[in-house]
Amino acid sequence: MLSRRAVPAALAALAVLVGVTAAGESPAAAAADTRPPTAPTGLTATDLGCATVTLSWSASTDDTGVAFYDLYHDGQAIGSTTGGVRTITVGVVPGARWGFYVNARDAAGNVSQASRTVSVTPPFCSPDTTAPSVPTGLTGQAVGTAVTLRWAASTDDVAVTGYDVRRDGTKVGVLTGSAGAPPATTFTDAGLAGDTTYTYTVVARDAQGNASQPSGPLSVRTGQTCAAVCGITQVTTERDLPWGLVQLPDGTVLYGQRDLFTIQAMAADGTGKHSIGKVPDAAGTNGEGGVLGLAVSPDFATDHWLYVYHTTTTDNRIVRFQYDGTLRTATRQILVTGIPRNKYHNGGRLRFGPDGKLYAAAGDGQDPDQAQDLANLGGKVLRLNPDGSVPADNPFPGSFVWSYGHRNPQGLAFDSRGRLWEQEFGNNVADETNLVVKGGNYGWPACEGTVGDACGTPGFIAPVQTYPVASASCSGIAIVRDVLYIACLRGTRLYRAVIDGADLTGIQQYYVGTYGRLRTVEPTIDGNLWLTTSTGGDKDSVPQNSNEKIFKVTLGQG
Template identity: 85%
Template sequence: MLSHSARLAVFTVCTVLAGIITAGESSVSAAAADTQPPTAPTGLAASDLSCSAVTLSWSAAVDDTGVAFYDLYHDGQALGSTVAEVRTITLGVVAGARWGFYVNARDAAGNVSQASNTVSVTPPFCSEDDAAPSVPTGLSARAVGTAVTLQWTAATDDVAVTGYDVLRDGAEVGSLSGSAASPPDTTFTDVGLAIDTDYAYAVVARDAQGNISKPSDPAQVRTGSSCAAVCGITQVATERDLPWGLTQLPDGTLLYGQRDLFTIQAMASDGTDKHSIGTVPDAAGTDGEGGVLGLAISPTFATDNWLYVYHTTATDNRIVRFQYDGTLRTESREILVTGIPRNKYHNGGRLRFGPDGKLYAAAGDGQDPDQAQDLDNLGGKVLRLNPDGSVPPDNPFPGSFVWSYGHRNPQGLAFDSHGRLWEQEFGNNVMDETNLVVKGGNYGWPACEGTIGDACGTPGFVAPVQTYPVAAASCSGIAIVRDVLYIACLRGTRLYRAVIDGDRLTEIQQYYVGTYGRLRTVEPTVDGNLWLTTSTRGDKDSIPQNSNEKIFKITLGDG
């Protein structure tokens, strides 16, 4: 039996307790001529759940040349692999944390199946804990304009402090989470406050079983007379399905996709007159994160009315375009790119037109990491195409849509004032990345995750501009306004703001930490501010309308 450790969703270590498992096993190339993936494993079930372990078992997949490995995942993060003969394994878990396990099959040539069914478990706590953490101390508050930054001394607990809730005038305005292995932050920035106004703040500590400390001593602060950065946030709409792609028309109309319903909604910029403009033909879910994803309008939309959509089908991800004149003219559909790998997770999906008039698309690796380095495959790439779907002659690889490669699951694309492309990418279990994408660049996945990996110094690999621990990130959408980069984070439940200074990101700040939950998409408004969407419920399945999401408008200052 070999041991394997992987950082998990609660940012702690999972240890395999039984079975044979290997991490990062490279595909065997002897059967390279085989291009047929196995069928999806079936019958995944959990048993013997305890506070520290769970046993998983599944039925064999079928392949024309034989299954070689089974790859184990939880919620999109790789845990490791068993050999084909091992279909029962016991894994370490963390009490109180939800786990969504599934399995993919892989053959000797590296072809990866679609995912098995998902099994969700929440391990019980090993013992009852009724002792509250100590009271946080040393709370201080400092105002810069209409933003207030709080700092305090960490509380203690008999087991572990796993979070802090921030109170403004007695009402909760933010929540910071962590674990025993990765303690929560002890700083918080509150933004969008009124000018020249007094506020009182306090902080409470909590543990994994919900015990809450008494509030800290209050900290009093008065805001300044103006706002320089993030000035305010207004909710403009609610949504029962998952808003994923979002774009604003020149007349101010907002269009956004309902990921799991496969429809596109239109509404006025104040949230009124919300209505469906049509359903995307052939769109399909993945029982995970597939569906109707990125949206973009043509740079010449005022004259050609083209709306571009990145969506999942039953067999692939693809890019299509439709005429839009108040409704989605499905009869005008043109299929521009097909064959982008799909799977339960890692579908990518963001679309962005560049200042060169070309359409750029973020394509995930389809949970087959080897595809990210395969220039004959569209998975794990940033793609570049002409608006009509043809390959630009100045692309780095003749006849190919590939613009850059070695990406895991990119979901954020944005251009700065110098015409440079920035990209946001999910790591597996250690680091997320913000990359400055260059023509033909290789960004290292799967040999590198951020800056982690023995091969990260390989000549030709492009290093990320910035990395973030996945517990504080797992970021999806990005937007650039006046050369400031904004990053919307899911697991990190926050919005990063970073000033672009040459090829660096400086003055990095965090806003709305835990205030609105998981944040998926951030986009510029036509008047120089931001749209922001949440993704708090149902974003790991394909069940329509099982969410309770919000669409916000953020007002920015000139700083």
């Protein structure tokens, strides 16, 4: 099994993950230890400056001893210490919010649940009152009812951190950069009226809120008809976090409230919204666990089965209930248990394939070694029969595992050829779109995207497409007429890519910064898309502390 510390060197963007192994630990002793340490307590942040912060915590306990502590910010690994060291100083970016937590790990590789999260916002190193230069060279081209803008990068005495795009004086896009990566200088404005003139300007911003004067105006006239993404309509709002979403054959929409652990029903136009019931035994993780993916039986018209992927206090699991207007909890069948859970990396997406089997995206539970361990369900794509049994033609006899070497997959969709596409969160380097094959190994933790010396390892399958995490961190995917749509959180955008054989071509970006973090995209039964936001409260387990939206996106026939 690959070591969890065979990680790409590029993870050192903020702090180096220390390559340490446990001396003197025999394979037999490691194999005999299956009990993880207790969660670290007492995490505090001190000596907060503009570039660094020091974090300290109390010792965890373990039956054989804590070997290491792993430090994360918002699900991304940024540093490690040995078991006797419980203080670490890490680099930060001024003005940005950081949510830190710690996991304990023993010599056998068992990983604890996470500590509480400590949030800090580093001050700026010095006052900045100089605005960026005015963006120049603004050009635009209309393709159908979408307009793509481009401009020359502005300059600043410190750094340009973003651009605001305005259409007829109203902000319609926000492009942001990240540490070491400037913001993009192109933007596509979609879903416009046909044969209409729109006037655009662009404003540059820096990290301390200084804004340039607007660029010179540019007027662009749209074409007569829509070519791709034709329009977006808000259907409803939601105070909790909508995560899984499905549409029934009769048009009813069901979606899960992640932190309330309930499922809502509504008409396709958003009317008649009401709860159909609460998922028994669901629990949060003070992070990203809860009621996650939903799927509807291919034979729903006759069997009425609704499938749910959810977190409990001990694991993630897949269950099914019959639904006949209410969630009939008395009919619950627990199909899969033991999927690792933690504050982050719970996976959660469900999707029925054209073969009638149920596929599930399972995260590594913040224990990267589990992604390569075929005896563990973490870091895998799983495949099961609708009744929860193991299909006889799965690649590993008696196992739900269909593919492995995944970090935190949250997107699954099938194309017209019956092939499975998967969307996966990277750590600090690259997110991935994978074309998943039976028994395939996708390389985590030795390889992230295509970065790392181990990426050429025989047997590792490379992603079809990678994306910098700052412009991606994508969750749900959907395929309509062999076009792939990808909903991105940190990247605050919707990608569109044409599936061409085993490649993705004509990649376009929509709604960049327009609606904030995007979580779930699903096909509608009439050939369009559902799209949900996840803008607030998605890194805790507090119910109804957000203000989310569910949209219907109208597509062209191209």
